[in-house]
Amino acid sequence: MGLIGRVLAAVFGNGRNAVKETVEVFRQNAEGAAMREAARQRAALSQFGDEFVIPAPGRFDRIMDGVNRLPRPALALGTLGLFVSAMVDPIWFAARMQGIALVPEPLWWLLGAIVTFYFGARYQVKGQVFQRSIAETMLRTGQVSDNIAALRALSGARAEGGAKAALRPQAIAGQGESGPNAALEEWREGA
Numbered sequence: 001m002g003l004i005g006r007v008l009a010a011v012f013g014n015g016r017n018a019v020k021e022t023v024e025v026f027r028q029n030a031e032g033a034a035m036r037e038a039a040r041q042r043a044a045l046s047q048f049g050d051e052f053v054i055p056a057p058g059r060f061d062r063i064m065d066g067v068n069r070l071p072r073p074a075l076a077l078g079t080l081g082l083f084v085s086a087m088v089d090p091i092w093f094a095a096r097m098q099g100i101a102l103v104p105e106p107l108w109w110l111l112g113a114i115v116t117f118y119f120g121a122r123y124q125v126k127g128q129v130f131q132r133s134i135a136e137t138m139l140r141t142g143q144v145s146d147n148i149a150a151l152r153a154l155s156g157a158r159a160e161g162g163a164k165a166a167l168r169p170q171a172i173a174g175q176g177e178s179g180p181n182a183a184l185e186e187w188r189e190g191a
Contacts, residue, residue: 071118156184 086093
């Protein structure tokens, strides 16, 4: 019995496992591989997360964001204020409008350009997308016409009694072997 104890102590003694260590030379430890893979994925996700962290904006950025939000409400409220001032003090309002009448035309053009570029950028982008979709639709018009003609031919063939009739030129013209198709002609006149 002492011999077996010594053999087991040699193989498994001092917290070592000689069998396990020998096998790991030839085959990877699945539990260790899973732990390394989990650590690698955790590190990768942490790195990806760090890439998308939005830094807290500084004072200058917050001020500029506030300034960029002012023009639309200022224009809207200013216009409403002009209506109110016209009702409250028409003389004061008329004097201000006389001053505006003295603004030269090129300055009005400049103001129009500024307002157009400021407010019209999104409208322009949407308009371009719309025009592009119209152009794409027009490019497909020929294909759609061909499809409609094929559908009408199939409709005429079905009225005559079969899809094979669609292959005959008379069926496409609306005439079967026995002459014109009255139901098809009536349907075409109604459409």
